[in-house]
Amino acid sequence: MLIDHVSDLEASSSQPSSPPPAAGTVRIAGPKPPPTFGQWVNVTAILLIHVGTVIALMRGVTWKLVALAVASYVVRMFAITAGYHRYFSHRSYKTSRAFQLFLGFLGTTAVQKGPLWWASTHRVHHRFSDTERDVHSPLQRGFWYSHMGWWLGREHEHTDLEKVPDFAAYPELRWLDRNHIVGPAVLIAGLWLAGGYDAFLWGFVVSTCALMHGTFTINSLAHVIGRRRYATTDTSRNNFVLALITLGEGWHNNHHHYMNSANQGFFWWEIDISYYVLRALESVSLIWDVRRPPAQVLRRNLLSEVGERAPLLLKPKKQKTREFSSPVPTPAPHVTQHTAS
Ligand SMILES: [Zn+2]
Ligand SMILES: [Zn+2]
Numbered sequence: 398m399l400i401d402h403v404s405d406l407e408a409s410s411s412q413p414s415s416p417p418p419a420a421g422t423v424r425i426a427g428p429k430p431p432p433t434f435g436q437w438v439n440v441t442a443i444l445l446i447h448v449g450t451v452i453a454l455m456r457g458v459t460w461k462l463v464a465l466a467v468a469s470y471v472v473r474m475f476a477i478t479a480g481y482h483r484y485f486s487h488r489s490y491k492t493s494r495a496f497q498l499f500l501g502f503l504g505t506t507a508v509q510k511g512p513l514w515w516a517s518t519h520r521v522h523h524r525f526s527d528t529e530r531d532v533h534s535p536l537q538r539g540f541w542y543s544h545m546g547w548w549l550g551r552e553h554e555h556t557d558l559e560k561v562p563d564f565a566a567y568p569e570l571r572w573l574d575r576n577h578i579v580g581p582a583v584l585i586a587g588l589w590l591a592g593g594y595d596a597f598l599w600g601f602v603v604s605t606c607a608l609m610h611g612t613f614t615i616n617s618l619a620h621v622i623g624r625r626r627y628a629t630t631d632t633s634r635n636n637f638v639l640a641l642i643t644l645g646e647g648w649h650n651n652h653h654h655y656m657n658s659a660n661q662g663f664f665w666w667e668i669d670i671s672y673y674v675l676r677a678l679e680s681v682s683l684i685w686d687v688r689r690p691p692a693q694v695l696r697r698n699l700l701s702e703v704g705e706r707a708p709l710l711l712k713p714k715k716q717k718t719r720e721f722s723s724p725v726p727t728p729a730p731h732v733t734q735h736t737a738s
Contacts (some may be wrong), residue, residue, distance in 0.1 A: 435554050440506070443545070446609070449602035451606075456703075461600040463590070469584075469604040474644050476503035477515075478671040482646070485516040485564055487658040488710055490675065491686040494567070502571050505580030508605050509612065513574040517552055517560035522616075523656055526631030527709055533616040536632055536709045544610075544617035565735075570695045611642045619649035627654035628698050628706040635667070645669030654698065663695055 413577035432440075480500035483489045501512040509515055518532050527534045531554060547553055556574055559567040565571060575578075581601070588600040623634030633653040640647025640662065648661040648669065654703070662669030678684045705711055 404590070425712055426690070430551065433554060436549060436551060439549050443549070443609070445604055446508075446606050449598060451605040453598035454602050456595065456598070458599070462595055463495045464602040465596060466599040466607070469600045470608050473503070473507040473608055474611060475674060476669055477498065477507050477509060477608075478644050480504045480647050481507075481509070481512055481515040482519065482661055482672070483661075483675070485512045485561070486519040487657050488563070489657050489688045490679070490684045492684045496683055497567075498573070500568055501570055502580055505573060505577040506584045506714075507608055508581050509609070511570075511574030511577035512563050513570060514556040514571060514577075515564055516564065517557045520560050523653070524655065526629075526633070527620065527707065534632075535617050535620050540617050543620070544613045547616075548613070553736075585614065586663070612646075615643060615649060616640055619647060621649070624633060625650050625700050625705075625707075627651070628700040628703045629653045630706050632707045632709050636666075640668055644671040646671075655694050657688050658690045659687045660689055663690060 413526060470547060481504045484492070484497070484500060485504075489717040504512050504515070521530070521532050525531045527536055529537055531537060535541040538546075558571075585601050588596045592600070619634055619636055619639055620632045621634070623639070623683030625634055625639070627650055629650060631653055633650040635650045637645040638647065639649070645661050645668070646652070648663065648667050651663050651667070652661045659675055660669055660672040661667075662672060675687060679687050
């Protein structure tokens with residue numbers, strides 16, 4: 398088991414430049430190190446996005462500005478779900494090197510860091526779902542941590558390229574990942590030049606605020622609210638509302654059941670707008686080898702047949718009451734010490 402001693406080490410060391418722990422390590426309680434420059438930047442940016450959204454609403458709104466915000470939201474949500482998630486994290490289809498770079502660049506405009514960072518942390522989520530090594534489990538660390546806190550955390554600040562060797566092999570993607578701020582800067586400049594201050598406010602600020610919270614609901618709510626079809630060992634759920642606002646990501650229990658599928662809605666009534674667009678891209682040969690769940694996978698491990706398997710959702714079995722109480726007192730429950738060894 399990987400153990401994160403960084404907090405303890407830094408508390409007793411004069412070298413503040415110790416590398417942050419890799420995503421997926423277990424934290425041991427210790428004195429908190431001061432926030433890094435990057436953390437301050439992220440916190441300030443999120444505050445400004447929210448303050449800017451209030452300013453935009455106070456300045457008044459037109460249908461044109463709402464349409465601009467919605468268009469910016471939909472395009473960038475697609476870049477996150479179909480690009481960062483289904484392509485860079487799960488390789489659920491293939492494409493050319495040029496279109497891969499385009500998807501990566503479009504994803505950076507969503508202000509969710511670079512494609513390699515996003516994919517590396519997401520792969521940790523699948524590997525350790527709902528265990529203490531998960532990067533954002535609401536059942537382990539609560540709603541706000543899984544919604545935004547983990548994203549701002551020190552331990553998830555840097556990209557772990559070892560988790561994404563397949564895409565880290567491309568120098569242009571490594572550059573994009575390091576310089577992910579270029580995408581938002583280009584978008585802001587374009588909006589301001591085309592439509593001025595209000596276009597910037599609605600096309601970037603308001604839209605990004607909605608986009609962040611929309612995406613983050615999959616980390617915070619899609620493991621808490623909804624129905625479970627498959628007996629995955631995590632607590633993932635299918636949620637129609639989340640699927641609508643995230644263009645298909647709300648079918649999260651389906652996704653944990655078969656994560657390499659390009660479609661997360663497995664049946665016709667499970668609306669999955671990102672997948673519809675991917676099918677269109679497939680029809681014009683921009684993408685190919687699109688992966689879909691085989692028929693036997695759809696029928697395998699149904700919760701209705703095999704029962705619940707998520708440890709955090711299994712109710713503890715009731716102790717059978719003894720007819721006669723033992724004269725020997727039951728020992729107190731043993732408290733396990735969490736040691737570093
Ligand atoms: Zn999940
Ligand atoms: Zn995933």
